[in-house]
Amino acid sequence: MxxxxxxxxxxxxxxxxxxxxxxxxxxxxxxxxxxxxxxxxxxxxxxxxxxxxxxxxxxxxxxxxxxxxxxxxxxxxxxxxxxEKSCPVNGHQKRQPTRYGAHGIHEYKGKFNPQIVSSILHQFSPTKNSKVLEPFCGSGTTLYESSIKGFENVGFDFNPLAVFLANTKLASINLSLPLAKKEMICVISNSKKFADTIYLESNERLDYLKNWFDIEQLKKIESFRLCANKIKKKEIRDSLLCIASNLIKEYSQQEPADLRIRRRKSLLPERCFFEVVQEKAEKYFSSLETVSQVLPANLPVGTAKNIDIRDTLALKDYFDYFDFAITSPPYATALPYIDTQRLSLVWLELASPKNIKVLDSTLIGSRELKKSEQNKLKEDLVENKDKLPEKLHNLCLDMLGSLTDNDGFRRQAMPFLVYRYFVDMKKMFENVLLMLKSGGKFALVVGHNKTTLGGVVFELNTPSYLATLAEHIGWDVSEIVCLDVYHRYDLHQSNSIDSESLVLLQKL
Ligand SMILES: C[S@@+](CC[C@H](N)C(=O)[O-])C[C@H]1O[C@@H](n2cnc3c(N)ncnc32)[C@H](O)[C@@H]1O
CATH class of the missing domain: 3.30.70.260 (ACT domain)
Known part of the structure; x- marks a missing residue:
């Protein structure tokens, strides 16, 4: 046949x-x-x-x-x-649809496409009891994809917004659509009325938001949040908050397409915030309907936890627990995950305005570096205090040796940022090794990058560096597969990652 x-x-x-x-x-x-x-x-x-x-x-x-x-x-x-057929199509777009099911509920910088996760999972030949780990779960692409493929999963991320988004996507699996639609209509109608009377007091959070929104707009957004917060079912409440959070930058005084925080030059949208939230929510519920129609009932609901992947003690419940890990890790000078999402973090009460900077500086790949830390890192780098493999240590020394007085302060920090990144990723590799069972496989989708110091161009082959680092601490490097060129961010093209590789590791 x-x-x-x-x-x-x-x-x-x-x-x-x-x-x-x-x-x-x-x-x-x-x-x-x-x-x-x-x-x-x-x-x-x-x-x-x-x-x-x-x-x-x-x-x-x-x-x-x-x-x-x-x-x-x-x-x-x-x-x-x-x-994929259920994804909204813009014009005659022939691009791979990636926003199906709950994947499209909120943008997140550095999201990878769900198809690559799905394919890697299948190539790993899982059984129905396989458990999947995502050490940098971000908005939950690996987790949600694992859940809809029927695999138990757990993810970690230090950005509270990432954890909120990932858990909301995961909980969508058990969301009652008729109830969600009813609650959504009710919240929209209540918040429209409430927006006329709401009083916005003065406190750290609201003062911060007042700086970034016209007051009438902020009244609408805040009324929506307060009305949505009254919904008893967490999965419905959080879905509506996510949908609205994904729109607030569009309605703020920040330039929506800019990764960094800049005052907007483009015009504000003409359509009313409530109308757009309702439209997006309807589309979202219809994507979830497709998932529930095609996929089996009783899919496992995974979980995302707000844990620093370097914190070995906090991960101890998961030692020898997982069969696979799949991730797209941060880079040496990562995307500003926190900075771009400040409004959502503050609006959703996931971080206070004062905490944003601290949070940003704790993430792996952060560009924040205090002078005192730089001096300490210089000593560590020169002595290779953290016992990096020779190849990576030499790269950091070369970068340091290439600096001249003509390099600005960001470039002056590069050798130390790269050194700190390797040290952090080494810890991550050690912890993931502890969490995988023997024979467990680890896939990382990683981009290449480059930087110029003292006129010397450094092509940063991060996939190869990470493979070296992993091997150094006991992983077996099975393969590095070159993926094709992507062009991701128009505004920040110089920082964009134009080629990616898949690094495949195994715990022996
Ligand atoms: C490239 S993104 C992952 C995106 C994700 N694959 C997705 O599809 O949404 C890298 C993530 O690493 C997280 N991260 C950075 N440092 C971390 C740390 N120390 N512990 C846990 N997560 C961290 C960032 O918050 C970010 O969400």
Missing amino acids: KIELYLPVYKQFEYEKKFALLELKQITKCFLIDKIESTELGYEFDLTDEARLPALVTSLKRLTYVANIKINSEIIDTYQGVL
Whole structure:
């Protein structure tokens, strides 16, 4: 019997084509398929033992980079095919849809695409009891994708907004849609009335927000938050707060497209905040409806925890617990995760304005560096106090040696930031090693970067550096796979990551 598989309509990267085949081989391994042929539209093969067709179809429906399966003349959609079809399309966009299910509820810088997580998971050949770890869970892409694939999962992030977003996505799995729609209409109607009478007192939080919003706008946003906070069901309350949080920068006096905090030059949106929240919430609920229609009931709900991944003691309950880890880690000079999200953090009461800077400086890859810390790091770097592998220590020394007086203060800090990053990532690798079971696999999607010091260009091959670091502390480096070029941020093109690699490690 001939089985034909059709690829999605979006243009695939070379690595996605390669992954599609790897996943297919993995999934069909136990069905004694002789030969998989490539066709113009995808793949085809013969199934000799027709009694195994139902089991094969169940497995094929899980493929990430296949949209449909043709058997005899019947066309069956894969789960991924259905989820991607439900994504909102802008114009004639032929880009990979990544905002299906709960994935699209809130933007988060450094998000990776859910398809890569799904494919890596399948290539790892999980069993139904496999447990997935995400050491830098961010907005929860790995966690949510693991949940909808049926795997137990736990993630960690030190940014409270990331943890809030990830947990909201995870809880969406058990959200009652009829109730959520009712609550949403009620909150919108109550907050419209409340916005006319609300009094915004003076305190640290509101004074901060008053600086970034027109007062009438702030009244609307604050009324919405207070009315939403009255909802008893946490998963509904948090979903509505997330949807609104994703819009507030758009309605603020900050330039919405700018990663850094700058006063806005572009015009404010014309449409009323409430109207847009309602529209976004309706779209969100309809994406969740698609998930509930195609996926089995009783999916596991994972969890995201606000824990610093360097804090070994706080992770001790998870030693020898996970089968796999999948992440996209921060870079040596990371994206300003906290800075870009200041408004949401303060509005949602996840951080006070005073705490923002402290929070920012504690994240791995932060660019914040006090003079006193710089002096201490200089001593550590020169002596290699943290016992980095020689290759990485030499890189830091080269960077330090290349500095001239012409380099500004940001560049002067680079060798120390890179050194501190390696030290932090070493700790992370040690902790993830403790948390994985023996034989456990760890996948990292990592970008390359570059910096110029004293006129010398340093191509920072972070994937290779991280592999060196991991090997140094006992990981086995299975493979480094080059992924294709991405262009992510228009405004900050010079800092953008234009090529990425997948680093695959194993705990022996
Ligand atoms: C590239 S982002 C991850 C994005 C995520 N894959 C997603 O799809 O949303 C890296 C994350 O590392 C987190 N992070 C930085 N330092 C950390 C630390 N010490 N412990 C835990 N998480 C940290 C940042 O807050 C950020 O969310």
